[in-house]
Amino acid sequence: MGLLLPCKESRKEEGWCLIIMQFTLFLGLVLPLAYCICEVPRPNILYLYVDDLGWGSIGPNGQYERRDQGLPYVLTPNLDRLAKAGVNFRRGYGCTVCSPARSSQQTGFHQGYTFADRNDPDNAKKAIRAEDVTMGDALSKAGYVTGYWGKWGYGGSKDMQNPTIDNLQTLPTSHGYQFVVAELHHVRAHTFFQPTLWNAPAKAGSIGGLELKPNSMRKFLNNKSYPNYPAFQNHPKYPKPAYCDDVYAFACLDFVRSQATQYNRTGKPFFGLFAAQIPHAPFAEVQKLPNWDIDYKEKTYFTKLSPQSQQWCAMVTRIDAHFGNILRALEDPNGDGDESDSVADDTLVVFQSDNGGPSGENREQLDANGGLLGSKGSIYEGGIRVPTIIRWPDKITRESKLKAGSNSELILDCSDLLPTFCELAGAAIPLGVSGVSLAPSLTGEGKQRIRDFLIHETKGQASIIRSRYKFIRPKHEPNGSRKRKPSSKKDGKDPDKWQLYDLHADAAEVNNLVKERPQLVRELNDLLTSERVDEPVGFANTYHDWRGGSAHGALHAASNWTEYRYENDEITYMEEKGSPKLSWCGAINLGDSALASKDTSFLALKVAGSLTIQQDAQVNARNELRVMEKGCVNLAGGSLFSQRWVEVQTGGMLSGHGQIHAALYNSGSLVLDPENPLLIHGPVHLSGSLRVEKAERKRNLDKFVVLKAESIVGKFTNAEVSFSGKSYSIEYTSKEITLIVR
Ligand SMILES: [Ca+2]
């Protein structure tokens, strides 16, 4: 008989306590035996997302300074408190516009690979695909209760009165989100007063598990458990339909209260994403709300601002207040004033905007983009750099490496959050994603993998940011010709010109260093091109499974792989077949075997079966090669390439000899060759185990090198290796592993 009990008291220090009570009949007595098996605790995740809020629109990114200088400023007291208790990532990035930002955020792929790679009125019909693994998919599969409120932007029509579901596979409910109040078409989100919103759970038989319900505050009216600020929903002039962000906010508040209570009771964590429509246009609608400018009554500068700036300020402060109510619910879920039920310490809170602030009066009068060049839609920092805050009191403290209350220059892209959440939730990171998990940086534990570069696209331009440098150039046709007539000069720059900026020294992108740094420009240009930014509209990665069975068929042969097709409503948007390509995410599944006898490339390759790479053959898995539990990659003299890494997971195996041009992360087993060391042109991070095997022995081996690398960090868990009837100790230097007979 087993009993699973969460143990709130000890959770913070020791993690989960699994108390298994066993009752055993012994000498006529019932003896209870208790075991405590502690696991790593999993945080709740609350993701607060806003639409079009410029980088400079929060206290620590410039508004404090404006206040101190007596200039007009926007009030964000709750976000500022969040930053003080957490970390303000001054180099947080979104995309240039809404649709690719949400697509990148949800799928973890940058614009070169995510299907909704630009704003397209048709994205509602053809964005996120069935095979894409979103945050909702990954976290619900990992046992999280999931919620989404706000602008989703895909899957439904734009009809205001009678919208329809247009693509089942792109809905939030098809991607793991259980509790939903959402807008499915971005054009319908061009008002805050839509008559209806899509809701889940829905009544049985609802298409896509979503049901249209009135956009209404009715159930929150005159109810003391719902704060009357900032919505003033009890005011006689509160409009019908409601201001949609008020409805999203209260739905999110309900979820946080009930799921936090549930978390205390059962330990089941939650993930909620509140994607507010604020402060996107139309600005003026906010003036229809009672007390719309109440927060600025005492501010003498307010009346001197233009109407548009006033509306913008009111919108931003309004959503900030909603966030305040929701954050308060983390501290006191049952609302009784006693914080003993707080889950705030165990909850990772992320705040972020999707893209930079638009041009307009608020940008000028309140410096909403914080002095950065460009605005929404632009490839310059003002278009893509977004306010980003992370708070997690359990892990981010005054003493931790990443300090609470600090500004961080660590680059954080919207595509990094999916893998980060997955790692924190103990879920598998979707294969091949562009984003890199920042969990090691947030927890201070484990090895932070390198986020090598960021990619952004606009209609005519593409950029790559690597560390402090940013290279921008026009897009090209695959044959090298200019893709389109350059758009007119924007932001004072010629879009046809190649540009290189040092963002550390020149965040405003003034000094073009192209002439000074030709070598770096060539390097970044090559990288940018190979990240497939010049591909056609709607180009994306595709998913393929090995169907060659266990017969060691050729890895490069088209007939051994499944084809990929993206279709909806009898329209085929994408078809991909033939031999593996750099845009493929391939999977060799358990029990299957493939043989690489020719050079073959993938975006990513997962091996849960077996793959043998012959002498002189190369397998390139650009973003990652992942050897899964029970999977085996056998290098029979061949080579493995990756822009990033080869990972051997626990229970997986990498054997043989050859070359690896990538970082190697091993937590499985390496089975190496005593006569031919494995050569790794990159760093090696070791745990897992080492074995040595080879059938024919040509010489007497008392001491031999089994692995050479650029650098070696960590050790195998075994201290010695038995081979050919002898016992060897493992000796490590920073570049070699040698076995010495004992
Ligand atoms: Ca936006």
Ligand SMILES: [Ca+2]
């Ligand atoms: Ca309480």
